[in-house]
Amino acid sequence: MIPNMNYRNLKDSYLFYNIAQKTKAYLEEHPEKHLYRMGIGDVSLPLCDAVIQKLHEAVEDQASQDTFHGYMPECGDPQLRKTIAAYYQKRGVVLSDEEVFVSSGASDELGDILDLFGKEKTVLIMEPAYPAYVDANVIAGNTIIHIPAGEENGFVPMPDFSIMADIIYICSPNNPTGAVFNREALQAWVDYANQINALILFDAAYEAFIEEEEIPHSIFEIDGARNCAIEICSLSKTAGFTGTRCGYTVIPKEIFRGGMNLNQMWVRNRTTKTNGVSYIIQKGASAVFSEEGQKQIHDYIQIYKKNGACLMDVLDRLGIWYCGGKNAPYIWMKCPNGMGSWEFFDYLLREIQVVGTPGEGFGACGEGYFRFSTFGSPEDTKEAARRLEVLLRKKKLITY
Structure with missing residues (x-):
């Protein structure tokens, strides 16, 4: 058998696999904690009627x-x-x-x-x-x-x-x-x-x-x-x-x-x-x-958009640069205080149990940025946004 040798050129591990391993290890050490997952872009609402x-x-x-x-x-x-x-x-x-x-x-x-x-x-x-x-x-x-x-x-x-x-x-x-x-x-x-x-x-x-x-x-x-x-x-x-x-x-x-x-x-x-x-x-x-399906999925999308608005309001109050959110289910923010993207991931996981996606996982141009998905539940998103604001204000990590 002659294998496809191009597989040797792939990175050793996949972005979301790394995130899963980090969150798994954290929960094994802290089983009592609830994670606020805003990393992977999976939906949380059921199929419409x-x-x-x-x-x-x-x-x-x-x-x-x-x-x-x-x-x-x-x-x-x-x-x-x-x-x-x-x-x-x-x-x-x-x-x-x-x-x-x-x-x-x-x-x-x-x-x-x-x-x-x-x-x-x-x-x-x-x-x-x-x-x-x-x-x-x-x-x-x-x-x-x-x-x-x-x-x-x-x-x-x-x-x-x-x-x-x-x-x-x-x-x-x-x-x-x-x-x-x-x-x-x-x-x-x-x-x-x-x-x-x-x-x-x-x-x-x-x-x-x-x-x-x-x-x-x-x-x-x-x-x-x-x-x-x-x-x-x-x-x-x-x-x-x-x-x-x-x-x-x-x-x-x-x-x-x-x-x-x-x-x-x-x-x-x-x-x-x-x-x-x-x-x-x-x-x-x-x-x-x-017609019915379009109305129902539009209503679901509005729920995700409200999640985005909740996160964007916090970033606006903190003066943190970001793009996305309005026309997309993702918010791409600049990591505060010059933090690296994986550094910021670990910081949020450890301090407030919020899981996002490090920008570096999307290529070198993503280093120093962080992605939030708005597909989580409204309750978790609201709490995650609250925790984010409290943490960054408390630690004064809102200046670059």
């Missing part, structure tokens, strides 16, 4: 010969594909249902999609970055160019036309920073990609959290994107599907590279490598896009 009802119906369908479903179409249930295309139409984005592919979630698809590009490609990844972007490309043997982002550009970097690449990752609203790319910034990246013949992988997993009208929800709201972009989205954070697993990918039919059509290539890939997402899950997913 509209989804649950459809899931139950689908289970009952599987119990009857007349309504039983076996294998589903590999690219997705035709009706769900049409439903998702109609969802885009509401924002003025015209898609055919054949351009929509139902997936088992954005994380799976972000790795699988690299099958389209062959070996030894050059990839631009904006840093700080979701770790899976980097790791998937390390495993694939691609060359990674890190594009740094920081406070000076609001963690929204712009293209450098002196750099050539094959693939560009853009996540907006961004994980981990919560920053969003406005229309002008996205247009600049689309123009850049078209000029250098690169392809954009646009991660839109958090688009449902955007509340400002001028911020695009989809890359396909931008002129020229249909020639250079693939959009990957998820129902995990939109509708609480983290444990249910469903998402979708949009590949326009206009995209050709090397004389080959990427939409047709992805059809071939899916029909070769998958047997489709289960009937039960797809029927539940269809309810997300119903």
Whole structure:
């Protein structure tokens, strides 16, 4: 057997594994303590009633010969594909249902999609970055160019036309920073990609959290994107599907590279490598896009947004720099008093039992910053925010 030697180039441990090990060790030493977990971006609210009802119906369908479903179409249930295309139409984005592919979630698809590009490609990844972007490309043997982002550009970097690449990752609203790319910034990246013949992988997993009208929800709201972009989205954070697993990918039919059509290539890939997402899950997913489902998930998102507002109010009172929160479920704060991000993690865990995510885990540009997730319970978030304010005022760690 010849192994994939690229695995040797992966970091020894994964960011969230390290966090889990640290919190486990702390609880073993302090079993009486309650942790306020605002680190990993997992949801805390249950699936909405509209989804649950459809899931139950689908289970009952599987119990009857007349309504039983076996294998589903590999690219997705035709009706769900049409439903998702109609969802885009509401924002003025015209898609055919054949351009929509139902997936088992954005994380799976972000790795699988690299099958389209062959070996030894050059990839631009904006840093700080979701770790899976980097790791998937390390495993694939691609060359990674890190594009740094920081406070000076609001963690929204712009293209450098002196750099050539094959693939560009853009996540907006961004994980981990919560920053969003406005229309002008996205247009600049689309123009850049078209000029250098690169392809954009646009991660839109958090688009449902955007509340400002001028911020695009989809890359396909931008002129020229249909020639250079693939959009990957998820129902995990939109509708609480983290444990249910469903998402979708949009590949326009206009995209050709090397004389080959990427939409047709992805059809071939899916029909070769998958047997489709289960009937039960797809029927539940269809309810997300119903009028009732949209209202219910919007109500849930507002609860998470109130969590964000609670944290942002504290940071505003303390005078601590941050971005995100308003259009995203993440708040990216500057560590006080020049503390390192893992140092700040240990400090919060030890002093007030609050768990966040060290910015360094998202790349070198994240050192000195810290991410809070707003997906926790309102009660825990409120208490965590209170403890944070009391601690930093008491220790006078609110000056740089």
